[in-house]
Amino acid sequence: MRTIDRNSGGSAVRTADPTSIVGPDMRSLCCLLLCLSLPLFFLSSATSQDKKADKKDTPKVVVAVPFGIPAGVKKTVTVRGLKLDTATEVRFAEPKVEAKISKKAKAPPPNNADPNKLGDSFIEVEVTLPPDLAQPHLEFIIVTPAGESSAHRLLIDSEPFPVAEKEPNNGFKQAQSVSLPVVIAGSIPQSQDVDVFRIDGQQGQKFVAEVFAARHGAPLDSILTLYDAAGQILASNDDSDGSTDSRLEVTLPAAGVYYLNLADAHDQGGPAFAYRLRLETGR
Ligand SMILES: [Ca+2]
Ligand SMILES: [Ca+2]
Known part of the structure; x- marks a missing residue:
């Protein structure tokens, strides 16, 4: 015999058998939750595997040379890093920045040096910073079909210039x-x-x-x-x-x-x- 526990708002079902705290309805609920959670587990596992694959192929910026450029004039910045030869876009946090990729190529480091330190590819970017920027630096990311790099800092040089x-x-x-x-x-x-x-x-x-x-x-x-x-x-x-x-x-x-x-x-x-x-x- 089941009774409605009105003290809990009438939503919980309790069995009259004192040795059992899980009735048939509760067992059904448990089965339902298990059925729902299993696909979620596999989905989550697959997502983390996808992320690992993505991480391996996503671009990485090692260094941008020069480290900084003045505002208001077009300058060429060479960005070295990993997987940059497939770059499609250089995206700045400041939307008024103009950034156009003019060259991209693989460039393996010499003498078997570590590509994580020297990069395996580079892009040249024509960058024009808007003239009215007050901050000392801007951040940008590199976008490729495999993903986006972490943000990298470009200094905004002001007078006296280096x-x-x-x-x-x-x-x-x-x-x-x-x-x-x-x-x-x-x-x-x-x-x-x-x-x-x-x-x-x-x-x-x-x-x-x-x-x-x-x-x-x-x-x-x-x-x-x-x-x-x-x-x-x-x-x-x-x-x-x-x-x-x-x-x-x-x-x-x-x-x-x-x-x-x-x-x-x-x-x-x-x-x-x-x-x-x-x-x-x-x-
Ligand atoms: Ca010298
Ligand atoms: Ca040193």
């Missing part, structure tokens, strides 16, 4: 003279390249040099070395603050000429080995 590194600058005699403060945009395009910058310092002046490369996805593992005019090493730094990017800070011992050398710690180089080098003085 100074371009000028070759040849491979030793003290060829050092590129720069005035402080400055941000230098450069690269280590082939193995064993070094970039040397010449600065004028004051006695007791604090000098800070910081590389931004790995933090933008570049495979460059920078190392900075500061020399005095006589070629003696004053300071050196490979990795700083949990990154392979370098930073050194030194109080200059005398007024005069100093040379700062930037190189790859493993003497590697390539088109993606871009960097920005910020040089500042303080008290």
Whole structure:
């Protein structure tokens, strides 16, 4: 005999048999729920497998060079990464950005290098940022038939604009003279390249040099070395603050000429080995 439990709002069915808490209706309900949940389980399993397959084929951005461009003028940005040769669109979070893919190709890394660090393909994109942007950076994704990449950051350069590194600058005699403060945009395009910058310092002046490369996805593992005019090493730094990017800070011992050398710690180089080098003085 079944009674309606009115205390529970009349919706629950309870059997009169005190040894059984599941009556025939409840068993039917359990069967129904099981039948409904099994297809859901397989559907969910299939969906996660699809996601795994998607993840393997979805594009990935490693680095975009240059790291930043000014607003209001058309610039070419080269994006290296995985599966980019099938890219159909570069989509910015800001809808007023114009971005057109002008070239795409496979480009396997040399000497069996890790494609996750150097990419296996690239695209060239003609990008025009609207002139009235106030933020310091924008994010974009790459779209291919297999999916979308994660967001990657493109800096919006404003005045004073970064100074371009000028070759040849491979030793003290060829050092590129720069005035402080400055941000230098450069690269280590082939193995064993070094970039040397010449600065004028004051006695007791604090000098800070910081590389931004790995933090933008570049495979460059920078190392900075500061020399005095006589070629003696004053300071050196490979990795700083949990990154392979370098930073050194030194109080200059005398007024005069100093040379700062930037190189790859493993003497590697390539088109993606871009960097920005910020040089500042303080008290
Ligand atoms: Ca050089
Ligand atoms: Ca380093």
